[in-house]
Amino acid sequence: MESCIINSPLGYTKIIGDENGIVQVTVLNSEAQITASIPAVLEDCVRQLQDYFEGSRKQFHLKLNPKGTAFQKKVWKHLNTIPSGKTLSYLQLSTQLGDPKAIRAVANANSKNPLWILVPCHRVIGSDGSLTGYAGGLYRKQWLLNHESQYKQQSLF
Template sequence: MSTCHLVVDSPVGDLTLVTDGAALTAVYFVEHRHAPDVARLGPRVDAGDAPEVLQRTARQLEEYFAGRRTDFDLPLAPTGTAFQQQVWAALQEIPYARTRSYGQLALALGRPGASRAVGLANGRNPISIVVPCHRVIGADGSLTGYGGGAARKQALLDLERSVDGVSLW
C-alpha cells in the first residue's frame, strides 16, 4: 500500500496519521494550520486495515496520552527542505517534559542568528507530537504559535509536566 491515512481519537481531538507505506510522514490535528488538503493524504483506512506503521503510531500515541510513553520508536519520513530536516531532527533531541526556545535551537544548530528561520521550520513540522515541536517556546517562556493551536500546545506540555513531575517554566 502506498500513501494512506488513518484518523484516531485523542485527548486533543482527532489526529490524522499519514504514511507513505513504509514510514510515518505526518500527524495532523483537526484544523492544523499547515495541513495539506485531505485529498493529498491518500485513501482513509480503517484501524484494522491500516499499514503496520500507522497501527504502531496509534498504539504509541495512546500510550503517550496515557502517560506510559515518553518517546516514540517509529520510522519517520517527513518531507521538507534540508534546513527543515535539521530543525526537525533537533526537535527530537529535546527531552520529554522539557522545553527549548527558538534561539536555543538555532544555537544548537550552529546558526545563532536563525531564530526566526527555526520558528518557521518548527511551524512546518508535519509530524506533530511524535516530533515534539510543542516543546519549543518563546525566549521569555511564552507559548508562541503552534500549528495545532495554543490550547493543544498547552495541553501537551501540561500532560508531559504531570507525568514527569517537573515545572516547564
Template sequence: MLRFISGDHCTEKEYKLDLDTPLGILEIIGTVEAVSSILFVDREEKEHLIQDDTPDVLIDCHEQLVEYFNGSRRRFSFSIHVKGTDFQKRVWKGLLDLPYGETGSYKDLAVSIGNEKAIRAVGSANGKNKLSIVIPCHRIIGSNGTMTGYAGGVWRKEWLLRHERNHENS
C-alpha cells in the same frame, strides 16, 4: 528511536488512520514504509479506521500515540518520512533532542543546530513540522517563557506541555 526514511515516496499509495485524543482527532498519514504526517484535524468523528490493508507502521504509530496520551510513552520508535529542505530536517532532528516535559526557545534550537543567527528560520521550520507530538515542536516556547504559535492551536500546546510535566516521573 525514530527511523528516518529518505527518498521520494510520492508515488507510493498513501494510507490514513485517525486517532481520537483528548485534544481531538489526530490524522496519521503514511505509506507501507513510513509515517509522513500526524496532524490535528477539525472534525468530530473518525473517518479513517484500521482496515485490512492498513500498514503496520501506521498501526504502530497509532498504538504509540495512545501510549503517549496514557502517559506511558516518552519517545517514539517507528519509521518516519519527512519532506523538507536540509535546514528544515536539521531543525526537526534538533527538536528530538529536547527532553520530554522540558521546553526550549527558538534561539536554543538555533544554537543546538549550530546556527544561532537563524532564529526566524528555525521558527519557520518549526511551523512546517508535519509530525506533531512525535517531532515535539510543542516544546518550543518564546525566550521570555510565553506560549508561541502552534499549528494545532496554543491551547493544545499548553495541554501537551502540562501532560508531559504531569507524567515526567511516571
C-alpha cells in the same frame, strides 16, 4: 500511501504513511470519521500515540519519513533531542543548530513540522517562557506541556 483518523484527547488526528515511514500526523480542527480498520503500516504509530496519551510513553520509536527541505529536516531532527518534560527557546534551538541569527528560519521550520507530537515542536517556547506559535493552537501546546510535565497540577475539588 495509507491514512487513518483516530480520536485523541486533543481532537481527531490524521496519520499518513507507508512502508517507508510516517509522513504526516496532524490534529484536525473539525469532526471527522474515525477509521474503523487501521492499515497495518500505521498500527504501531496508532499504538504509540495511544500509549503517549495514556501517559505510558515518553519517546516514540517509529520510522519517520517527513517531506521537507534539508534545513527543515535538520531542525525537526534536532527537536527530537529535547527530552519529554523539558522546553527549549527558539533562540536556544537556533544556537544549538549553529546560528543564533537563524532564529526566524528555525521558527519557520518548526512551524512546518508535519509530525505532530512525534517530532515535539510543542517543546519550543519563547525566550521569555511564553507559549508562542503553535499550528495546533496554543491550548493544545499548553495541554501537551502539562501532560509531559513531571509536576502534574492536581485539582483541589
